[in-house]
Structures are given as structure tokens and as C-alpha cells.
Amino acid sequence: xxxxxFTSILKPMLQGSQMTILLFFISIVLSIPLGFxxxxxxxxxxxxxxxxxxxxxxxxxxxxxxxQLLIICFGLPMIPGIGQYLVLDRFTAACxxxxxxxxxxxxxxxxxxxLAIDKGxxxxxxxxxxxxxxxxxxxxxxxxxxxxxxALANESVTLVKDTALLYAxxxxxxxxxxxxxxxxxxxxxxxFVAGAIYLIMTLVLTLIFxxxxxxxTFE
Amino acid sequence: MAIIEVxxxxxxxxxxxxxxxxxxxxxxxxxxxxxxxxxxxxxTMLRSLVHLEKIDGGSIMVAGDNLVKNGxxxxxxxxxxxxxxxxxxxxxxxxxxxxxxxxxxxxAPRLVKKESAKELSSRSMVLLEKVGLADKASAYPANLSxxxxxxxxxxxxxxxxxxxxxxxxxxxxxxxxLTGEVLQVMKDLAEEHMTMIVVTxxxxxxxxxxxxxxxxxxxxxxxxxxxxxxxxxxxxxRTKVFxxxxxx
Ligand SMILES: Nc1ncnc2c1ncn2[C@@H]1O[C@H](COP(=O)(O)OP(=O)(O)OP(=O)(O)O)[C@@H](O)[C@H]1O
Ligand SMILES: [Mg+2]
Numbered sequence: 001x002x003x004x005x006f007t008s009i010l011k012p013m014l015q016g017s018q019m020t021i022l023l024f025f026i027s028i029v030l031s032i033p034l035g036f037x038x039x040x041x042x043x044x045x046x047x048x049x050x051x052x053x054x055x056x057x058x059x060x061x062x063x064x065x066x067x068q069l070l071i072i073c074f075g076l077p078m079i080p081g082i083g084q085y086l087v088l089d090r091f092t093a094a095c096x097x098x099x100x101x102x103x104x105x106x107x108x109x110x111x112x113x114x115l116a117i118d119k120g121x122x123x124x125x126x127x128x129x130x131x132x133x134x135x136x137x138x139x140x141x142x143x144x145x146x147x148x149x150x151a152l153a154n155e156s157v158t159l160v161k162d163t164a165l166l167y168a169x170x171x172x173x174x175x176x177x178x179x180x181x182x183x184x185x186x187x188x189x190x191x192f193v194a195g196a197i198y199l200i201m202t203l204v205l206t207l208i209f210x211x212x213x214x215x216x217t218f219e
Numbered sequence: 220m221a222i223i224e225v226x227x228x229x230x231x232x233x234x235x236x237x238x239x240x241x242x243x244x245x246x247x248x249x250x251x252x253x254x255x256x257x258x259x260x261x262x263t264m265l266r267s268l269v270h271l272e273k274i275d276g277g278s279i280m281v282a283g284d285n286l287v288k289n290g291x292x293x294x295x296x297x298x299x300x301x302x303x304x305x306x307x308x309x310x311x312x313x314x315x316x317x318x319x320x321x322x323x324x325x326x327a328p329r330l331v332k333k334e335s336a337k338e339l340s341s342r343s344m345v346l347l348e349k350v351g352l353a354d355k356a357s358a359y360p361a362n363l364s365x366x367x368x369x370x371x372x373x374x375x376x377x378x379x380x381x382x383x384x385x386x387x388x389x390x391x392x393x394x395x396x397l398t399g400e401v402l403q404v405m406k407d408l409a410e411e412h413m414t415m416i417v418v419t420x421x422x423x424x425x426x427x428x429x430x431x432x433x434x435x436x437x438x439x440x441x442x443x444x445x446x447x448x449x450x451x452x453x454x455x456x457r458t459k460v461f462x463x464x465x466x467x
Contacts, residue, residue: 120313127269127307128327128379129299138326142317218317218359 009181009190016174017197019091020163023173024201027098028156034099035106042111053107060104066165069097073169091171102159109151113144146216153209157202174198222247222282222383222414223268229276229290230263237263239438240277245383248412252425252446255435256461261418264435265387268416269302281305282382303331306376310388312368314360320347320371321356324378331379346374350404366397370404384408386417402428422465426450434458 041053060068073093076086088096117140125135166173178194181187223245230238237260245251253261266272268279268286276290285293286301293301315323324343328334334342347353350370360368369389376384386405390398402424409415409428419425425432425446432449434441436457442449453459 118311118313120309120311121315123271124307124309124313124315125327126271127302127305128375129303129331130327134330138330139315146317219361 005185006193009177009185010193012177012180013174013190013193013197016172016177017201019166019171019173020160021201023091023095023098023163023166024160026095027102027159031099031102032106032152034103036110038103038107039110039114042107043114057104057107060101061108065097065101065162066168068101069094069165069169072097090169091166094166094169094171098159098162102155105155106152109148109155110144112151113147114140116147117143146218149209149213149216153206153213156205156209160201160205161198220247221245222249223416224280225264225268225277227277228264228267228274228279230260230267230272230274237438238267238274241438241440242277243433243440243443245414245416247382247414249431250409250413250415250417250429252429252432253416253418253435254420254422254425254432254461254465255441259435260438261435262387265307265385265416265418268385269305269307270298271307303379304382306379306381306384308369308372308376308384308386308389310391312360312365312372312392314368314372314375316360319357319359320352320363323360323371324375327375328378343374343378346377347371349407350374351400364397365393366400369393369401373401373404373408383414383416386415386419388418388420390419390421420465422450422462434461436461 038053038057041049042057044050044053072088073090076088076093077083079086121139121143122135125139130138163173164175167175167179174194174197178190181190221244225244226242228238228241229236241260241264253264255261263272267274268281270286273292274287274290278288278290279286280288281301281304284297284301286298287293292298315326318326321340321343324346325339328342329336329339344353344356347356350373352367352370352374355363355367355371360371363371373384373389389405390401393401398421402421405415405417405424406428417424417429427446429446431443432446433443434449434453434455442454442458449458450462453462
């Protein structure tokens, strides 16, 4: 196995990784805020909104992401009448699917963070005269985010690996190029290269989250 | 002169009557110790005063203003005004773990009283000095001992300039060797004539620092009096039994 061969398969795979990384960033940057809004909706005192958010989270977590992607990419255009307006570029469709799905998971993580906060925090804030809004923004949310960091890190690593689902909706990404090379050259080597690239991505991500975690350790 | 007047306070959780028509006054500059067996309603009574519990009947008046009158609460704004006269110290400190000691002290007055940063900073340093923790200003609560945490919590409450300080078993969560430093701070406060209500198991503190002791039992104030009266000449058997057990 020559170095030339290695670079010849590496190049398209790195190009494919760009798709992977792009999908990752778009998904994480939008699904975390959306997940946070969902948490607020779940905790809303306006019950219908809370039920709606809970139903949404239940459906998104209770069905496979792959199914959701297939519905958005191929199912929506089949809806009679409006289907023709729902034909999306497949990468865009995939991004929407990832954002909608991951928001539900992030919402659950934030909710767990809220539950972990001692009720004494609310009481201390109340007795000191803080109003509800001040208590939420100054006391509760900072602690909720801090508690959520490890779980967010975990879920983000899963997201990196889930980007491989792009394969199923035929958006060329890292894994696609690896498989092309495997079939063409009758060698398993490109799969190992792909694995190594995923490992590097998750390692970088893990390090970033470790840094964030340290940065927000209040000691 | 009564600064707190509680009359016929009633509170139940479900069908458990936790407070049964409690009536008592606290005079300005009083240090009132509240003692009694576990579950007798001491915390619930204290928490009712600062509106952490909603009572089912009776009246609470603080410095002439009603928090609740004959079971009817005042308007939210009035409630805030009344409760702002009181500072509260909890058994488990309830410091804000994501803020430094200094920010724990300054956050509430900054948000609620819109005080300037400079004024806040000098006031918080004075108070930290007073509780002996000036050197911990930039530490986080996680790095403090229990006794230090409780002293910070006291300073934090004092930052709001309360007229009355309420303490709910401030030393019960502490290792025995750390209770002294907290009790000392409270003693200092008492000497400065702060009006205080202290729910405590520290009979030594109650006897030495309080000028009045309330004995609560089963949702009632069974008896009250000076420490001498209550500790040396208790009227009721239940008081005697309780004292005997806790003085051991
Ligand atoms: N939020 C609540 N819901 C239901 N019951 C409660 C609640 N808070 C307190 N109680 C009950 O009310 C009674 C009085 O409780 P309280 O905490 O006031 O007692 P206490 O005198 O402070 O006891 P301790 O010395 O153990 O702190 C107890 O029986 C307790 O179980
Ligand atoms: Mg109690």
C-alpha cells in the first residue's frame, strides 16, 4: 500500500468530512437554542404549550432519526397538494431533520438540569427579593447550563457519529467516499481511514467540551 | 414595641395541621429562640413570616404592615415590601454556587435596590470583614467550609439591610467544631441589637443570647418566657421531657 494510494483516497474523504462537519455545526448551533426553548415550553404554566412540547419531544425521541430524515427528504414531497413546495435540497432537508431531532434530546438534558437544582436556590432568591425573571436568568439558568455540560458533550459526540446518516439520504459525505473506495479497490483500508477521521473529530469535540467544563467549574 | 405580630396563624399540609392558631409577638431588638421537637412546626412558622409558606388563616404583621390579615394576603407589592424587612438564613446555606462570595453578597442589592457598584463593593467588604471572611471575597462557595458558608449566608442576608433576621437551625448542618464561629457571628449581631428569631437546637445559645424562648410542640407554642423561666422552671411536662432529652 503506497502513500500515493493513501492520499488518493484521503482527499475525497476529507472533502466528504466537510459535509459532516458542516452538518454538525449547523445542527448543534441551532438545536441547542431550540432545545432550550422547548424546555421553557415544557415548563410553561400555559398547559397546552407544555403538552405540545412534551408530545413533540416524545415523538422525536421515540422514533428513529433515520425515519425522520426519510420523511423530510422523501415523504414530504409526496403530500398531495402541497408536496411540490416541500421539495428541499437534500442537505438542507437533513439539517432540518437533525435540528428538529436533536432539539428534543437537548430539551431533555436541560430539563434534567433544572430538576437537579435544589429548591433552596429558589427560596434564597425569593427571600433576597429577586423577582421570578431575575431568579430564572441570574440564578437558575446559569446553574442549569453548568449541570447540562457533560450530557451536552455526550450528545454532541453522538451527533458527530449520526452525521453518517447522511449516507441514507444520498448526500455524499465521509462514509460515502470511504465505501466508494472500498468497493472500487477491494480493500477495507478506507473504512479504517474513515474511522480515524471520526475519532479525530470526536476527540477535538471532547477536548473542547472539557475546556468548557473547566471554564465553568465554580471552584 | 412589637415589630412582628402574629395572631391565630393556621397552616396545614393536606389534612395535617402543622400550625394551630399560633399567636406571639416579637419586640424590636428581641432575640427570640424557638425550640421544640422535630416536626413541631418551627420551620413552617419561620417560613410563613417571609412568605415561603402560604398560611391558611390568621394574621402576620411586620413593622405595622400586614403581610396577611385574617387569612387574606396583601397585594404582591405590599408583600414584597413587608418581606424585604426580613433576612433569612437557612440550615443548608443556599448560597449561589456559580457566584463568588462577593457576588453572592452583591447580586440581590444590585438587582433589587439598584445600588452602585462602588457602594456595593464597599458594603460587601465591610460585612465580609465583620464575619471574618474578607480574604474569601473571590472564592466560590464550593471551596468554603460549612461554617464559612453559613457566615457568608448571614452576610448576604445583611446586605439587604433587614430589620429582622430569621435563622432556621443555622448550625444543624455543621460539624460540631464549626458551630462556634457561626454562633459567634450571631452573638455579635445580637449585641448590635438586631432583632432575631432563631430556631435552634443549641440550648446553650438560647440560654445565653436569647432574651425570650418559645417552646413549640405539635403545632402550638406550648410556653414561652425568659430563658431562666423556660429552662429552669418549665411549666409543662412536655417541656420538661424535651429539655431533659436535649440537654443530655
Ligand atoms: N411541604 C410540606 N408538605 C407536607 N408536609 C410538610 C411540608 N413541610 C413540612 N411538613 C410537615 O409539617 C410538619 C412540621 O414541619 P416543620 O419542618 O415545620 O417542623 P420543624 O419543627 O421545623 O422540625 P425539624 O426540627 O425537624 O426541622 C412535619 O410533620 C412535616 O413533615
Ligand atoms: Mg425545621
